[in-house]
Amino acid sequence: MELGLIAIGAGLAIGLAALASGLAQSRIGSAAMGAVAEKPELTGRAILLMAIPETLVVLGFAVAAMIILLLG
Amino acid sequence: MLAKMAKVRLVGPRGRLDLVLEELHKLELVQLADVKGEPYRVSPLPEDDRRLARASEVRFLVAELEALLDLLGPDAHPGRGDLVPGEVDVSYVRSRLAEVEPAVEGLRGRIEHLEDEKIVLPRYLEPLENLLPLVPELADLEDHELDRLRLDTVALVLNTTDLSVVETLRRELAEVLGSRFELVSEEIEDGAIGCVLVFSHDDTAAVHELLGQEHVRHATLPEGYERLSLSGTVAAMEGRLEELPAEISAAKEELDALLRPHEEEWRTLLAGLRAELEQLEAADLLGGTRRAFVAAFWVPKRDLPRLREELKARVGAEVVVEEMPVDRYDGTMPVLMNNPKPVRPFEGLVRFLDLPRPGTLDPTGLMSLFLPIIFGAMVGDVVYGLLLLGVALWMKRRFTGPGMLKDLGSVLLVGSVWSIIFGFVFGEALGNLGYDLLGFDWALWFYRPDGLVPLLVFALALGATHVVLGLLLGIWQGWRERHRGEVAEKVGTLIALAGVFGLAGLVAGMMPSGAVTPAVAAVVVGLVLMMAAHGGGMGLLMGPLELIGALGNVLSYLRIAAVGLASAYLAIVANEFAAVAPLWIGIVIAAFFHALNLALAGFSPMIQAMRLHYVEFFGKFYEGGGRPFTPFGARAAGPPAEARDAREDAVEAEPREGREVAPI
Known part of the structure; x- marks a missing residue:
């Protein structure tokens, strides 16, 4: 397969995952900041909730790495 | 602990x-x-x-x-x-307070009044300023001059952009006053129309009655501005607004001088x-x-x-x-955390999530071991590590009192040492600069940009170790608390994970083909245990979900590779810029990118390492919900743990018996 297409595929794998993660984090983040403003002791949990969607990007990274390693 | x-x-x-x-x-x-x-x-x-x-x-x-x-x-x-x-x-305290309270109350009232005035005046000023150009000739006439002309004026602000409202008003005024009035209007701000109505003094009552019927609210100007012309009112208000800050600060200084x-x-x-x-x-x-x-x-x-x-x-x-x-x-x-002094800075990171429930495990010690390793594995650069070490030492010297910043300095100190160690492991110093300057690969293991596969394997191995340790702690805790279901679920997850690791080893060619049966059997046995632990029909669904969750937890450690690789490539990009551009511009650009990378290296790996602990590791055994131990009469202010540190610091600072003490 052409190297360019492989690179585009890998880029899409991580890029789309990052986009989805960002969308999820934007919603969680605004709600979490509202909660922290009311109860500062929830800061730790807010970070935890914010960090959960990041797994999507990590999985995207794993898929991108697999595309490059197996096809590249 | x-x-x-x-x-x-x-x-x-x-x-x-x-x-x-x-x-x-x-x-x-x-x-x-x-x-x-x-x-x-x-x-x-x-x-x-x-x-x-x-x-x-x-x-x-x-x-x-x-x-x-x-x-x-x-x-x-x-x-x-x-x-x-x-x-x-108490009678002495009361008498001392009674001496100053009347003066304090007077000054507080004055400050409050002045601050109110500072807020309220612009609300009057803005529409008046907008009305000025509507009737420039009339704006300069004061009330007594208008009286002599037997004229009266009303300024209106209509909260609408619909000009037909003005026309309706004009029509109704014409019905009552005939042609004995003048109404001018203009859009003065977003969503509002300003109007000035001029009419004969004899018609004042009729106009006010009409406006009253139309529910137009009458707003009077603040005291001291009533009898001035429109332009005079605007000028007086502007002047007053300029005077107010000085008056407020003078009153505050007077209050401070009284209380100090x-x-x-x-x-x-x-x-x-x-x-x-x-x-x-x-x-x-x-x-x-x-x-x-x-x-x-x-x-x-x-x-x-x-x-x-x-x-x-x-x-x-x-x-x-x-x-x-x-x-x-x-x-x-x-709950009172009681860890050895080197581990204590990490207590704040555990408390950040929650205090452990009484009788459960305090993960501070394990966090102090794993968090710096994970942080260091992500930064993995000798020069960045040394710079972060400098920042950490500065923080330790700058923030000496108990608190989050001092603790963060200590955490960063250990993390930066691991960053230097991993810098040697990966052979990185400002990215590929060390490699290029020395002219040979000095990595103790592998150079990250050239070793994607070992980097991924290393991240996954670290994740598997951490998650398995979490599961073992969960089993131990469940055993101590006699929670059979929890023990069965964690044991099942562990067995199924071992099976999945075996199958992955087979695919990678690292295991003999005879290992297929035991690996599949481990996955099946683990799944059955997990389903049984949840019980009923829910177990059929929850068992596989738990296994997928545990696998996701291990895969989540790939972020160590992702963040580390991103940091290494950003450093390489900085060096490439320096090589392409003229020397001094290249140095400035490279310095900028390296500074940016360093700032990211201090922040992002710490957040990621914390997240891996909070979600992937603590999720397997940690139980929060503890209430902090707050001693009766605690002398030092702040959270109980900081108060404890402050008390201990104070005890250490006290001169011991027999030691010579400088005379005061």
Whole structure:
């Protein structure tokens, strides 16, 4: 397969995952900041909730790495 | 680890109650518990009118002093007095307060009035400024000049952009006044139309009646601006707005000058009164009769012998200290973290999530081991590590008092050392600069940009170790708490994970083909155990989900590779820029990118390492919900753990017996 297409595929794998993660984090983040403003002791949990969607990007990274390693 | 707590019952003669509370307050060793919640039945202490009256008076004075001292800003050195209840002469405090309160109230009222004026004037000014150009000739006429012309004016602000409203108003005015009026209008701001109505003085009543029928609200100008012309009002308001900041700061300075001479005395009195109030209010938690009192409290078990000795020496042997049986999972037990000093900075990171529930594991020690390793594996650069070490040492010197910043400095210090170690492991110094300058690959293991596969394997191996450790701790905790279902679920997850790792090894060619059957069997057995642990139809769904979750947890550690690789490539990009551009521009650009990368390296890996602990590791065993141990009479301000550090620092700073002390 052409190297360019492989690179585009890998880029899409991580890029789309990052986009989805960002969308999820934007919603969680605004709600979490509202909660922290009311109860500062929830800061730790807010970070935890914010960090959960990041797994999507990590999985995207794993898929991108697999595309490059197996096809590249 | 969590300090072992003892529940203690104290019984003594009622006459010694004040002395006991005073000494407990000074000792700062115990946290009082409500004796009414204890399994033994004790009546509340009979009401003591003298004590109630004193508490009410002291509470009032504390509130008064706090309100006055608040006006001077926060106290840089909050402290606590050690006064015997009743020692502060409240009538003296009242008389001292009465001397200054009238002047303080007057000044506060003036400041409040001036600040209100500063807020309100622009609200009048803005529409008036917008109306000025509508009737420039009339705007300069004062009220008495308009009276002489037998004219009257009304300025209106309509909160609409619909010009037909103005036309309707014009039509209705024409019906009443005929042609004896002039109405001009213009859109003055977003969503509002300004109108000025000029009419004969004889028609004033009719106009106001009409406007009243149309529900037009009449707003009067603030005092002092009523009889001026429109332009005169605007000029006067603008002038006043310019004067106000100086007047406000002058009044504040006057208030400060009035209060400042009393500050030291008031802070001392407040500290003494607060201590007395704490002791007076503590009596509500006690029980007893007219002749005896009973108190219950928590004390760290290691401090119990000292408490017995101190009470015996200070109060006498009539007061009996009894240790009561304790359920180690008692939810009312306060939690005190008790870790070795090098590990303590990590306690704040655990508390950031929640305090562990009594009787459960305190993961601070493990966090102090794994978090810097994960952080270092992500940064993995000798020069960045050295720079972060410098930042950490600066933080340690700059923030000496107990607090989050000092702790973060200590955490960063250990993390930066691991960054340097991993820098040598990956052979990176400012990305590929070290590699290029030395001319050979000096990595102890592999250079990250060239070793994607080993990097991924390393991240996954670290993740598998961490997650498996979490599962083992979860099994141990479940076993201790006799939670069979939890143990079965965690054991099942562990077995299924082992099977999945075996299958992955087979695919990678690292395991013999004969391992297929045991690996598949492990996955099946693990899944069945997990399903059985959840029980019923839900188990069929939850078992596989748990396994997918555990696998996701391990895969989540790939972020170590992702963040690390991103950091390494950003450093390489910085070096490439330096090579392409002319020398000095290249150095500036490279310095900028390296600074950016360093800032990211200090922040992002720390957040990611924390997240891996909170979600992937703690999720397997950690149980939060503990209440912090807050000693009765805690001298140092701040959260209990910081107060503990401050107390210990103070004890260390005290001169020991026999040591020469410089004369004061």
